[in-house]
Amino acid sequence: MSYQAPIKDMLFVLNELANLQQVSQLPGCEDATVDTVEAVLEENAKFCGEVVAPLNHPSDKEPSFWHDGQVTTSAGFKVAFQAFGESGWQGVQHPQEFGGQGLPKLVATPCTEMLNAASISFALVALLTDGAIEALLTAGSDEQKALYLEPLITGKxxxxxxxxxxxxxxxxxxxxxxxxxxxxxxxxxxxxxxxxxxxxxxxxxxxxxxxxxxxxxxxxxxxxxxxxxxxxxxxxxxxxxxxxxxxxxxxxxxxxxxxxxxxxxxxxxxxxxxxxxxxxxxxxxxxxMFIMMNAARFGVGMQGIGLAERAYQQAVAFAKDRIQSRDLAGSSGPVAIINHPDVRRMLMSMRAQTEAARALAYVGAGISDIAHYHADEATRKANLAVYEYLVPVIKGWSTEMSENVARDGVQVHGGMGFIEETGAAQHYRDAKILTIYEGTTAIQANDLVGRKTVRDGGAVAKSIIAQVRATEAALAEVQGADFAAIRAQLALGSAALEEVVDFVVANVKSDIKGVFAGSVLYLKLAGIVLGGWQMARAALVAQQKLDAGQGDASFLRAKIATARFFADHILSGAGGLRSAIVDGSAGVLALDIEQF
Amino acid sequence: MSYQAPIKDMLFVLNELANLQQVSQLPGCEDATVDTVEAVLEENAKFCGEVVAPLNHPSDKEPSFWHDGQVTTSAGFKVAFQAFGESGWQGVQHPQEFGGQGLPKLVATPCTEMLNAASISFALVALLTDGAIEALLTAGSDEQKALYLEPLITGKxxxxxxxxxxxxxxxxxxxxxxxxxxxxxxxxxxxxxxxxxxxxxxxxxxxxxxxxxxxxxxxxxxxxxxxxxxxxxxxxxxxxxxxxxxxxxxxxxxxxxxxxxxxxxxxxxxxxxxxxxxxxxxxxxxxxMFIMMNAARFGVGMQGIGLAERAYQQAVAFAKDRIQSRDLAGSSGPVAIINHPDVRRMLMSMRAQTEAARALAYVGAGISDIAHYHADEATRKANLAVYEYLVPVIKGWSTEMSENVARDGVQVHGGMGFIEETGAAQHYRDAKILTIYEGTTAIQANDLVGRKTVRDGGAVAKSIIAQVRATEAALAEVQGADFAAIRAQLALGSAALEEVVDFVVANVKSDIKGVFAGSVLYLKLAGIVLGGWQMARAALVAQQKLDAGQGDASFLRAKIATARFFADHILSGAGGLRSAIVDGSAGVLALDIEQF
The missing domain is CATH 2.40.110.20 (Butyryl-CoA Dehydrogenase, subunit A; domain 2)
Structure with a gap:
């Protein structure tokens, strides 16, 4: 049940998909050089892996307790939080003038993922503190800022x-x-x-x-x-x-x-x-409060991704270790269960969804940095609109997928997964809050439909879909069955998403309940199409690097295979979601309340 | 958190879909008249609702415990089990010569559902005892039968x-x-x-x-x-x-x-x-042991259905009671959350999947009775083959769907769902074992692919698909958007299932791992298509009765609407599953173990 931060994938996403290079050239983000970021991530990975991750399972068994108005937190939490504050991890993305590191959100985001992978329970105190800091930075008086920000940012x-x-x-x-x-x-x-x-x-x-x-x-x-x-x-x-x-x-x-x-x-x-x-x-x-909530919503999305990564790592370790039954293709004795195709399918599903959600969230963080730091106001505004479209998708979809991933994590363990000592069940229990707090998935979906799609007539959504189409065109230039499959599913997905955006915009006035009956499905559709888009972009980069003889070939080939899996197994659900949204409201709304 | 057995739906399924009439004419099943069955169900509903259901949540909070080799079960379990045995509920489907009621499986099945809806933890002792009885009836010596059967069947x-x-x-x-x-x-x-x-x-x-x-x-x-x-x-x-x-x-x-x-x-x-x-x-x-396991597998499928029904009822009660936020279409103040479209969508999804799984399982039970009791050997054999095809689907799909339903049940409750006192979370935790024990979903799927599809070259599967097509033809005779939608999705579903059966049969020798990579997806596809088929049959019956002015019009209209929902929201996933099975094995199997 240890946790090794997926630094290689994080750096790949930061550098190749989320434009770290461009972000590091923004005014105020100059410290975020590729080398510095790598060092920050490695240091954070060490802290999260060595100090926080070991607390996760014991603290589930011996939770915080209340007595006479006081709450005693689980063993190790107090000391770990002190170290967290003193090492500057609460301040990664906060201003240097109040004791922070002043790094862009794009750099803070993998740190947030790691802390949550290590322990969601522990990470929550930092998440809420981040929210309070954001609110005070935006709306606090100078006196309030002077009084509260430094102790909050330094974890006191x-x-x-x-x-x-x-x-x-x-x-x-x-x-x-x-x-x-x-x-x-x-x-x-x-x-x-x-x-x-x-x-x-x-x-x-x-x-x-x-x-x-x-x-x-x-x-x-x-x-x-x-x-x-x-x-x-x-x-x-x-x-x-x-x-x-x-x-x-x-x-x-x-x-x-x-x-x-x-x-x-x-x-x-x-x-x-x-x-x-x-x-x-x-x-x-x-x-x-919405300032706090928007930051927190993105953060809860990262909780989903961190939890999914942790559950994936645990399932992989178990599947490599557990010997049971012969190989389907023949073997002299029982083999590790990772050789059984359905175990492999579950692991790939966990992996593919986690990587896709990570890529989408980091890309969102980079866009947020441009929206905050770019010198040009029009650029800031355009990026802010895209970021705001993405926030409910990142929160809603990443957390919904984390439930599925945690569920598969238990399933990979079989009967052992149902025993609390194994630790897989904790992820299944922990994941269930993520689709609820900071606004349920339905509340995210209401935001996506109302403020983020209807208000601008679908303009931002369409601008993103146009970018997906550009990726589809690039996929067509690459040979091979993997890229053909990725392109085919991405094209079906983007067409479904566009049809749904049109449906939402066209019908929201005449049939508001019919449109909102499909709101969560629209959010999920946006999640798999945009996540699939990032996986497609990743596969393109990977192929370019392979062609150029650059990088870690095994990692790059795995990225293409994972993108292929995502296309065939996850993106392939787009058509069904489209049907349910466009044709399915009648069934949702037909019954009178007394008929339930 | 009370439980009211859905007797009306159970009787509808028994009488209209599962051929209770025909079963009651089989030799040895003459006691199972429509009137007797209704009386048995009502009596069982009373016992489960009044005696067992109230134990479910308290016994989760104060579970069984071990001390010095002895296990003390939760408060009330001992007395309730004594009453269960004395009332004859352990013996519903077992031979009268050993103290049972000698009723067909079709009648025992709703009783099993009710007991599991009341408390899965409690019902397990009966489920395991049923398995032992089955094994002894089949393979025990006369002496063993004389020694063990009567005390087991009477719950001593x-x-x-x-x-x-x-x-x-x-x-x-x-x-x-x-x-x-x-x-x-x-x-x-x-x-x-x-x-x-x-x-x-x-x-x-x-x-x-x-x-x-x-x-x-x-x-x-x-x-x-x-x-x-x-x-x-x-x-x-x-x-x-x-x-x-x-x-x-x-x-x-x-x-x-x-x-x-x-x-x-x-x-x-x-x-x-x-x-x-x-x-x-x-x-x-x-x-x-397979005799015990096959009976137990069907029984675990019923656990999934019972749990789903209980979670649904609890979510409906909460959604009617909880007042929050205004109606989207306008209201003077906050309304019950059942008025919010996404809550409605989740409730319909819970309801539709539960009803579909119930119908499929009861139909399976009726087929099992024909396979056991029919006078004609060829008829017995043909029905046994169909039943054996259905068992892994009933076990695998009903339990997988119960996880989704329990999850939605928590989600309907929002933050309250995450608090253990509410009781919704218990269903989410309890459900997770059902896809694991008595053979994981993957093991059910291996059975479905290997023994139930490949062995006969897909013949039984095709014979069932032919029946689905007959229902599609009947749907074409009925007017209206609901029936058009149901027919369209059922046709897409049956085509997908047929393509997958062909794919499995054609490729299992040349690419065994590629076929088994999609085995669970095939099981799920079979579940939604055959469940959707039952819902379509139910809608047809409902429309006939409405046209004839028979029956409870509100119930019948709700059945049609629920079938419509199932088609648009659940069956619509068939195409995605087909893609993942037929095109998706490359992605599942591409990585080397070291790449995980």
Whole structure:
């Protein structure tokens, strides 16, 4: 159950597909040279593999526990998080002026993947802290930035996102938590928040809660929500943690997975009011929270990819080790089960989906960097639109695929996979949260349909499809059955995606429920077509390098074979998804509620 | 989390699709009149819903535990199993001469579904006992039958299957357990068996282990395996349990799911030898064990269907109850989430797959009854061949679909689904064993390809496809978009299945690994096409009844809509599976082992 970061594949994707070269020439990204990035990745891989990965299974068996308002995290978490902060890993993508490394998102992304492959439960504290940092960087006052950013970026403190309330679930319009102005610039916060990841723990000296609440005169619904900083310990003049604030953890949840990560119920203001300060302007809280959420959504996509890689590695190791039954083609005795074709099929499926999702996410990260750092505003804007189209796909598809991969990981282990000691089952349990939190797949799909497709009449989607078509043309120039198969399936996939985009745009007004009945299927279709596109691009690069006698031939040939597998086994599902979206809404919506 | 048996759908399937009328006219099945069957189902539904279903979630939280060789099962299990036996539910399909009810498999099948929907962990003791009964009925001596059958059939004792050993997994050729003849007709058994479901428990006064072992002169491999009865307590002259046998439970497993069902490691013969008697002839153990396994495989398919139904009911109840966010088409406030199209899509997918798998399994049970009871040998033989083709599909596909359904069940619950108290997560955990035990899906698929397709050159498969085509012709006679859509997808599906059968038969000799690389996909394709066929048949019947003004119009319309959903959303995947099977083996097999 060890974890070896797939540095070779990561560097291949960064350099050959995600334009690291171009990103490193952007203003502010000059430190991200190919050599530096390789060194950062290797150092991070060492930390994640040696310090964090060994904690993953033991911390599942001995999860965080609550006693009398305090949460004790699993053995090793506190020390590992201290090392994480001190080594600068919380700060990879954050500004140097606040103690970060100031590297582009494209470099932080493989680091995020590695940390999550090592332990999703552990990585969550960093993910939430990243979100708090992003929100403060965007909307915090200079004073707030000076007070909070450096301790968060250096891992001395951690951050949380407080959205959900018992009666509200994902529906933020229903938020009831109150914020009462005290006349001195502070507010008193009263309310209950649930599902607060790392809402209480013992790994850092302070916890900075970012809390959605309503001021007394706020309009109803999502337009009346403001964002507040509510630290667990109020901050002294000298920046050190002082008096305990009135924000308390009353319980943590008993969950299916990510058990080491404490999921808190937080009670604000039961003893007079929790003191908070407003972030930005009143009633703009949702907007700021979306900054955290968008960063976190991409991050959850990376959790899916990290988990999938870990499950894949574990399944491969088991399949090479486990001797059972003879080879179908004949053998003198039983062989390692990796020789059995269906085991091989599952491993290839795990591998192909993980590589495709990784490539798509890293490409997205590179586009995000261009959208942030490029000198030209029009270029920034165009790239931002593409990135924003990709975020729900990266979150939704990478996490949905991680469930399938974790499932296959158990299946490869057979009966041993069902025994908790083996560790494969933990991935299956952990994966299930990824399609739910930071917005379920359906919420990602609503975003993809509404804000990302309908709003611009499908323009960005079509611009991406045009790029897929260019890759198809390039595939036609290469000889061989692999490339013919990849091209054929990619062409079917892009045609299906284009038809679906047209269907969505054309029908959303006349038949909104019919269109949204297929929203998740559209997200999945976009995932496999865009993931398949990246695999096709990867195969083209691999063939060029092989032709030129460059690089590791075994790695490059495996990349082509994996792209071929993805085309025949994953992309081949595009037609069925197209049918279900375009023809399938009648069946979805036919029953009256009483008929269920 | 209550469970209401879907009696209406069960009776519809029994009467309209699975030929209960015809089965009840078979010699020996005369008791199974429509009225009797309805009464049996209602009584069973009451027992399962009121006595067993309430135990499911508590027993997951407080599972069976081992102490000093004894296993204490979860609260309520012992009393419920006593009631189960006394009410005659263990004996539904077993001979009246040994205390059973002597009803056909077609009637026992919905009872099995209900018990498993109520609690898979509980139902397993009955499933394993059924297997032991089947093996003894087929291969036991008269003395053994007289000694063991009545207590097993009346639920006083329970049975186990002892196949797996630590070093062997699913590979029975590697079985090492030894059986040493004592010259008095008994054998002493020495060895270790693992993964023994209900290998030790406190719910019955004796446990009858059926154990695979090798006699001293046995040939190597699967041809040298014999089957032995090894009771936990030796049987006194008067048939009561006597001295403790040397078969002891040394531990039970800590599992992902079905936690209330104890999975034992059994040690035979550590204190001088466990006394056993041979079943049937030496070296024919595997053959007898296959009798148990085939019955058990069908039973595990029913576990998948029962679990899917339970998960569906729970998701529907939550979706009707949970109020969140406005309706897409506009509403004055938040609405129940069942109104949101993607929730509706997931519920329909859960429902459609469950109904299709139920219909296919019940139809299979009816065919099995004809194969057993029909007066004409040729008819028996023909039906047996069809049943044997269906068994791996019913086991493999019903359980694979149950994983998807349980997954969607959690997803419908959103964040609440990830909290163990909600109960949805238990189904997700429990489901994962079903595709593994009694032969993984890959093992079912090997059976489907090898013994069930290649051996007869695809003849049985083609005969079934011909029946599907007859249904397609009938669909063409009915007006309306629903029937056009169902027919279109069924035609694509049956064409894909036929092409795959031809591919398998044509290529298995020249490219055995290439064919087996697609074996699981072939099984899934057969599942969706044959499940879709049953849904199409159901829709035809429903329309006839609606036209004739018979029956419950709401139920019948829902059946047509559900069949339409199945066609557009599930059957539409047939083309992708076809591609992956026929074109996809290159990608599966391209990598060298070192490249993983």
């Amino acid at each position: 403190w951690t951050g949380t996102m407080n959205l959900t309330e018992p009666q509200a679930g994902s529906d933020l319009a229903a938020v009831r938590t109150r914020a009462v102005p005290q006349g001195d610039g502070t507010y008193k916060i009263f309310g209950t928040k649930i599902f607060i990841t790392y809402g209480e723990h013992d790994m850092a000296e302070n916890i900075i809660h970012l809390v959605l609440a309503r001021t007394p005169d706020a309009p109803p619904g999502v337009k009346g929500i403001s964002l507040f900083i509510v630290p667990k310990f109020l901050i002294n003049e000298d920046g050190t943690p002082g008096a305990r604030n009135d924000a308390h953890c009353v319980s943590i949840e008993h969950k299916l997975g990510i058990k080491a990560s404490p999921t808190a119920v937080l009670q604000f203001g039961d003893n007079g009011g929790a003191i908070g300060t407003l972030v930005g302007e009143e009633n703009r809280g949702l907007e700021y | 004792w329970t049975g186990t299957m002892n196949l797996t050993e630590p070093q062997a997994g699913s590979d029975l050729a590697a079985v090492r357990t030894r059986a040493v003849p004592q010259g008095d007709g008994t054998y002493k058994i020495f060895g270790t068996k693992i993964f023994i479901t209900y290998g030790e428990h406190d719910m019955a006064e004796n446990i009858i282990h059926l154990v695979l072992a090798r006699t001293p002169d046995a040939p190597p491999g699967v041809k040298g395996i014999s089957l032995f009865i090894v009771p936990k307590f030796l049987i006194n002259e008067d048939g009561t349990p006597g001295a403790r046998n040397d078969a002891h439970c040394v531990s039970i497993e800590h599992k992902l799911g079905i936690k209330a069902s104890p999975t034992a490691v059994l040690q035979f013969g550590d204190n001088g030898g466990a006394i056993g008697t041979l079943v049937g002839e030496e070296n024919r153990g595997l053959e007898y």
